[in-house]
Amino acid sequence: SIDITHDEYIKIKNLDFPDFQDTNLIKIYDISNQMLCFSKCSIISKCAFVSFNGSKCRLLKRYAFRMLVESSKSAYCKNNCDDINGLINYWPIYESQVNDIVEGKDLYAPVNAFTTADRHGNENAAIRLKSGYYRVPEGVYFNGDFTVMAWAKVNKLVSFSRLFDFGVSRSSVLIFLSEAGTGKPGVDVISSKDLFTYSTFNKPVELSKWFHIAAVLKDSILSLYFNCTFQSSHLSNIPTRINRNLNFIGKSNMGNPNADADIDDFKIFNRALNIQEITDECKELF
Structure with missing residues (x-):
């Protein structure tokens, strides 16, 4: 290991990161001095690799660790960079890849779905749905408290179209992109004992403009955030640990039309993030 200004860098032998441009890449410097490279990482709190x-x-964030591949070279890890702090699924979308880099729940069977430029202008780094959707593998995604977040851009208002809808039968955890017209x-947790309440943004979003959305369930209170700012909350059902096999990005389990939107950096945490953590996520500029 190497010590730089109180940070410890541990060599990850024969593993390195492929060339890619996505939000897990912080910056690339033209530096021939390896120690100076480590120093650059040490002054950036988000730098983990x-x-x-x-x-x-190249400096990378902690979520990038699932992108490591076999290599004749080696990457370096700063301190406890393998701590992903409750992140159980993450679809970063990069270079036309729609993989979950944490649990391998890769998106599949696209219908009217493509890759497009993300909010930074990187090509093939977000998904575009034109009255379309992706399927998501079955699995246990929720069990009590959770946080779900993503970047989205609504291209056309479609009544109760979904950002995501993960369910079984008529029990679903979902974010819709427009409450009616x-x-x-908004966000809802639906079960056989539906409470018929949901949280929404205070104002409509602008069409064709990227925004960050986060939904947080803490105990039985489900809260919604728009670009780091609290919007509303309600008393919610609590999702139980069940295997969900009707899981979609852009498609409803209840017959609502498919989405017309762009989506990127979709994350699921198995805990309720606090406001500072949400702010750190949605103000990400890299």
């Missing part, structure tokens, strides 16, 4: 190849110094996204 260093990849050094010739004169190229209001243009206000």
Whole structure:
């Protein structure tokens, strides 16, 4: 290991990161001095990995660890960079890949779904749905408290179209992109004992403009955030640990039309993030 300004860098032998441009890549520097490369990482709190190849110094975030591949070279890990703090699923979307880099729940069977530019202008780094959807593998995604977040851009108002809908029978955890024709996204947990309440944004979102949405369940209170700002909350059903086999990005389990939207950086945590953690996520500029 290597000590730099109180940070410890541990060599990950014969593993490195492929060349990619997505939100897990912080920055690339032209640096021929490896120690200077480590120093760059140490002054950036979000930096968790260093990849050094010739004169190229790449700094990466902690969520990038699932992207490591076999290599003749080696990456370096800063401190406890394998701690993903409750993140159980993450679909970053990069280079046309629609993989879950945490649990391998890769999106599949697209219908009217493509890759497009993300909010930073990187090509093939977000998904575009044109009255379309992806399927998501079955699995246990929820059990009590959770946080779900994503970046989204609504291209057309479609009544109760879904950002995601993960369910079994008529029990679902979902985010819709427009409450009827209001243009206000919302979140709900539906069960056989539905409470017939849900939270929405206070105002409609602008069409064709990226925004960050986060839904947080803490105990029985389900709260909704728009671009780091609290919107509303309600008394919610609590999702139980069941295997969900009707899971979609962009498609409803209740017959609502498919989404017309772009989606990126979709994450699920098995705990309720606090406001500072939500702010750190949605103000991500890299």
